[in-house]
Every structure is written in C-alpha cells, then in structure tokens.
Amino acid sequence: MGRIRPDAVLVQAVIAGALSFAHLHDLAAAAGQDGWKAWAYPISVDLLLVAAWRRLRGGGPSRLAWCWFLIALVASLGANVATAGFLDLRYPPAWLRFGIAGWPALAFLGGTLLAHTRGADEAAEPAAAADVAPAPDPAPAPVQLPDEADEAADLPVAEAPAKSLAEPPRPAPAPAPAPVPAALVAHARKVADEHRTRTGDPIDTDTLRARLGVPPQLADAIAAQLT
Structure with missing residues (x-):
C-alpha cells in the first residue's frame, strides 16, 4: 500500500469547515434553536453552498x-462575523431571530430550484438534437418515357431529288409510313x-391525335394500324 500523504489544502479545508460549522451552530443556538435544530x-x-458550487462547475x-451560492456564502460568512463579538448573542436582535427562523424555507427553495432546473449544457443538448434532423432519402430519379413527338422527329425524312435544268420538276414521292x-x-x-x-362510334384521326398528343403524320400511321 502507498503511503498516505497529508494534503495541506485538504487539512485547511477541514479546519475552515469545522470552524464555520461551529459558528453557525452557535448562532442558531443563540437565536433560540436548541438541540438538534442548532x-x-x-x-x-453548507449543503446549499456545495450544491450551488457544483452547479456552477458542472452546468456552467x-x-x-x-x-x-452568494446567499449561502453570506449566511456562512455572516455567522462567522456575528460570533466574533459584533453581536451580543445573549440578547440576539429580532432580525437575527427572523433570519434564522426563515432559513429552512429559503434553503429548501434554493435546493429544489438547483436540483430541478436544467443547466446551460443540458438545455443545449435537446436543442442541438432537434436542429440536426436526419437527411431525407434521395428521391428516385424520374423515369423518362420516350416522347412520341421526339420519335417522330427522329424519323428519316425523304429528300427530294435534285432538280434538273433539262427535266421539269417532278412531285416528291409520298413518304413511307412512319414505324409506330x-x-x-x-x-x-x-x-x-x-x-x-x-x-x-369509331374514333376519328383528329380525336385520336388529340388524345395521344402526337403529330398528324404519326396519328395517321396509328389509325392505319387500328383499322
């Protein structure tokens, strides 16, 4: 086992705490709080002082x-000063009796608020979680169907024969029916x-073209295959 070395800071804290504890006890006893109440x-x-300090260290x-923290510190420091001869504890003033009698309710309120009020870090966590929303699934790319008008536009167009100076112009041959x-x-x-x-009644070519949304040439070719 390692040797236990006394820590000067810890010893000083124990001595200061014991003195402050005794001063608070003497002040409460002088104000009429006898027995275990003193x-x-x-x-x-001291518990309220420690709870406030831990809240400052942990919650920001x-x-x-x-x-x-300041209320508990003033109560502890005031007891140390009051027992140093500044007050006649044999005849404590009315304000001292009033403060000692009202301290339990004040300490209970402070401890409850410190225990049930969230700190800055705890309040920031739900807000940060709420801001970071899961990314939505990417929407599937729309499937583009072949456009009948584009298909018709891509169909080869028969070129008219070159005109000859010697021959009269001939009418262009009728285009071949477009494949559907x-x-x-x-x-x-x-x-x-x-x-x-x-x-x-059977559907006519104009109505069929309007319903399908295709060019007239393609509508004629479709109507020919429907007959």
Missing part, C-alpha cells in the same frame, strides 16, 4: 447558481375501344 442549520447552509455559469412502337399502338387501341364504348 446542528441542522450549519448542515443546511448561471444566474440561479450564482444567486444561491408496339406499346403506342396498344395504348391507342385502348383509347379507341374506350371511345367506341362511350360514344358508339
């Missing part, structure tokens, strides 16, 4: 902790069947 007063003052500086995707034909057939069921 011993309870120094315990109450706050007005509440400083307020009750099978999925578009199936969709157009459903539209045509729905139109026939609703109106009783």
Whole structure:
C-alpha cells in the first residue's frame, strides 16, 4: 500500500469547515434553536453552498447558481462575523431571530430550484438534437418515357431529288409510313375501344391525335394500324 500523504489544502479545508460549522451552530443556538435544530442549520447552509458550487462547475455559469451560492456564502460568512463579538448573542436582535427562523424555507427553495432546473449544457443538448434532423432519402430519379413527338422527329425524312435544268420538276414521292412502337399502338387501341364504348362510334384521326398528343403524320400511321 502507498503511503498516505497529508494534503495541506485538504487539512485547511477541514479546519475552515469545522470552524464555520461551529459558528453557525452557535448562532442558531443563540437565536433560540436548541438541540438538534442548532446542528441542522450549519448542515443546511453548507449543503446549499456545495450544491450551488457544483452547479456552477458542472452546468456552467448561471444566474440561479450564482444567486444561491452568494446567499449561502453570506449566511456562512455572516455567522462567522456575528460570533466574533459584533453581536451580543445573549440578547440576539429580532432580525437575527427572523433570519434564522426563515432559513429552512429559503434553503429548501434554493435546493429544489438547483436540483430541478436544467443547466446551460443540458438545455443545449435537446436543442442541438432537434436542429440536426436526419437527411431525407434521395428521391428516385424520374423515369423518362420516350416522347412520341421526339420519335417522330427522329424519323428519316425523304429528300427530294435534285432538280434538273433539262427535266421539269417532278412531285416528291409520298413518304413511307412512319414505324409506330408496339406499346403506342396498344395504348391507342385502348383509347379507341374506350371511345367506341362511350360514344358508339369509331374514333376519328383528329380525336385520336388529340388524345395521344402526337403529330398528324404519326396519328395517321396509328389509325392505319387500328383499322
């Protein structure tokens, strides 16, 4: 086992605490608090002082902790000064009796507030957690369906033959029917069947083009495959 070395600071703290404890006891006894009550007063003052100091060390500086620390410090320091001959403890003044009698309620209020009021660090944790929200899942990229108008625009266009100076101009040959995707034909057939069921008449090319939103050339090619 290692040797126990006396700590000068700890010894000084024990001596100072014992003297302050005795002064508070003598002051409470002089104010009419006899028996165990006189011993309870120094315990109450010292506990309130320690609780306020721990709150200052652990929860950061706050007005509440400083307020009750100063109240307990004044009570302890006042008892030390009062027992040094500044007051005649054989005939204590009325204000001293009043202060000693009201101390238990004041100490209970201070201890309750220190125990049940959150410090600055504790109050900041829920706020920080509330600010950091989980990132939403990335939305899936929209699937772009082939646009019938773009397909029609990509279709090869027959070029007119070059004009000859010797020959009269000839009319351009009729363009070949545009190929239509099978999925578009199936969709157009459903539209045509729905139109026939609703109106009783076959769907015309203009109505089919308006319902599908395709160019006239492509609508003619679809109508030709529906017949």
